[in-house]
Amino acid sequence: MKKIHILLSALSLAAAAPATLSAQNNFQLVEESMSNPDNTPAPVYPVPSDRQLKWNETEFYAFFHYGMNTYTNQEWGTGMERETVFAPTQKPDPKQWLEVAKKAHMKGGIAVVKHHDGFCLWPTATTEHCTRNSSGYGKDVDIPKDFADAARELNMKYGFYVSPWDLSSPYWGKKDSNGNYTDEYARLVFLPQCAELAQYGKDQFEMWFDGATGGDYAGGYGSYTTSEKRTIDNSQTYYDIPNLRDSIHNLLPDVVMWGVGDEVRWIGNENGYSGQTCWSMGDGEAGSEYAWMWAAGESDARSTKGWFWDSNLDNEVKTAETLFKMYLETVGRNATLLLNLPPNRAGLIDDSVAEQMEALGDLLDKRLGTDLAKSATVTADCTREAMGNGNYEAGNLIDGNKDTYWATPDGSKKAVIELKWDTPQTVRYVSLMEYIKLGQRIKKFKIETSEDGVTFTKRGGNQATTTVGYKRIIPLNGSTAEYSTDGYMAKAIRITIENSRSCPLLHTIEVF
Template sequence: MGKGDTRWFVHDRFGMFIHWGLYSLPARHEWVRHAERIPNEAYEIYFEMFNPDLFDPKAWAKAAREAGMKYFVITTKHHEGFCLWDTKYTDYKVTNTPVGRDLLREIVDAFRGEGLKVGFYYSLLDWHHPDFTIDRIHPLRDLPPEEIAKLNSTRDMKRYAQYMRDQVTELLTNYGKVEIIWFDFSYPGENGKGRDDWESEKLYELVHRLQPGIIVDNRLDLPGSGDIETPEQFTPDKGMVDAQGNPVVWEGCQTFSGSWGYFRDEMSWKIPRMCIEMLINHVSRGGNLLMNVGPTSRGYIDRRALDRLAAYGEWMKYNSRSIYGCGTAPAEFPAPADCRYTWNPETKRLYLHCLVWPFKHVHLENLAGKVKYAQLLADGSEIRIREEKTDNLNSHTPQGALTLELPTLLPGQGCEVPVIELVLK
């Protein structure tokens, strides 16, 4: 597999994705150019109007840190082609908009200031660039075939591939240490684009020459190059493995709503508890969670996203021990119904996350004689354990199992999803 150093990554487990660009002005999905077949000339109004007067990257970074996030990945350029930094290779950049500043620099400085590691998203697609050929998902895909052929006759993907390498060189040279680069995305096949179009081998080697140890995602259409698998908008039902059945490093990228960019009218927002459960499900299956926010065109994170970040923060304040440094529990310990285990191999502690709070007791298979102490993680209160059978017909402890005797009610803080910490002998 790849060359990236993922040790910190699998410890930290939780990051913030940020999708922010000109698409925040129409505010109806970051793929609005694709969906509405918008040509460059019609999209230009958003470039002329981009002026995030309420932009406060320190507030973004503070919200991420308080949510328990340890790293971030920001869209330096999305498929629309707009660049969030002062690149030398195009005029289609933030310093030529009314805001007139390198906002990427300010974002990086703010998040580093809060102790988060830095990740850059860079789109392989570019619907604005004059050398990017019109293909099956381009905004101009519905033009007459002869017109597409005429336009493509003047476009050169080799020049575009060089443009990408030049820009990636800037990103990985001018902003200090970058821990992650997230390329997005390949769609090989008929009238698509893949490794030959991106010149992925050259791009991959450039990245590792400029930033040794950087984590690269798996979307270059270059088998064996990805350090992480990146399931999107779904949660794998078990840990991910390679062709040989060995566990791989993976990171699910998810949204609070159905859109990555700011979408004013989007109504399918996940409730806070579902967001917490997504984090638990990812870590219990050996993965990271990269949860997205889409700031508004004025430069702030809207209240719906802030509410969910705050819910993460409230839960993580009391339960982060069950996330950081944790992963899939040993197979010998199957989780009870409606529960998820995470496991910290360094501290030898097993964490039982109860998605539904059991009444009075829960039986844990194969743990008899193996637990030194159990406590409710939220407040550190003891949970009594029992291993022998009793005369109580309603709570026989199965052979080889450990029974936890539970309170009927839970304390308030940190119990949106209650966690029991099991200290193994």
């Protein structure tokens, strides 16, 4: 199939300056030098790009599945739904969605603005199957605009989910007389839709593309009687992904592209957990120490029974306790958590969901809100020599600055760090954060506590204390499900790094 240039030409992107470095390569060009005046540790490749780092720092954010399926009580629509079926009982309020997410301490959200049924939640120029032809409160709704405006007002990150698969489009999966796929869908529909969404703001942090590649096909807009099976055999070629990726990155320099950009990965389940061993490279729940591309994990999970709100069913909202466990098993295991909060038919997050989000925020405040490490004295048995502007002392671990870090000398893959208090503290969790700008390194560690500052006891139960990555939170009682009411009394905590790919680097230790 010939290369498609419509996205570039439509937005005059050909004149845009090309990216100086492909985020997919994850290799940094550095000027050759015979010296290292600051004694900076050498990178352990692969390393994340700037946009990948900014994305990882979002940590916990919301998914908002809302659209035609909300009004048909379906998880997957057919593409044959009349536009007037999208009928909110009042004007949808994306600001309320994000306010609910913010109470749970989420830092942003991704709005589903086009699902597989093809209905667009903005008055797009690419199809009549959109809000322009809805009625009442649904007519001319522009969810991307309202969502982006609300996110900026609330100082939250935002992005959009747009399905490549489109059950409503007569162009999707279409073949010519020779049995070859045509370029009409990508050229006339999908790429222009992505370009339209990019215009809602250069500050988007993620654009989400699901991986569905075909199935039962309804026949397209305006044709509600045909039904057939259509699939595609190569999504990279069919959707012209290289062109899409480069064009969107030129428009949105900080956006990561889930599903097509090779920048972040699906963690491998929709149940809100990652592997206890979790590398930011490779695939699935555990990743791989030996993979050559940086692709940290994202866990997409539901707060209710389904992805979309179903007015005919009990939506079975998960409790704050269940969601806190999910948080520990994703954000606390070197992944991000994308938690779905489905708006109801009024275009609002239901009170039953909002209540649990507020309760979750309270739990996060209570259990992970007061960092005891800030009042500790911290020491390490080995520290990299400070030279020039370099500073690698243990005090960097508790200074609250993500840009300073502790490091060992080259060749030292083991170390012992101790935090001590004058009086015993009640402790339940320890959080570690690697300085991943220079790569993920730690392969094995252990945590011990001491009530008298002399005799130490290993904590963490059967938790696999292997990888750390961006963030690792260890429940000292060994359970992500059971909160330790009494905790452990500790005058000292010892963190022993037992193995690392290279000299270990940590920028933050927190104790709760």
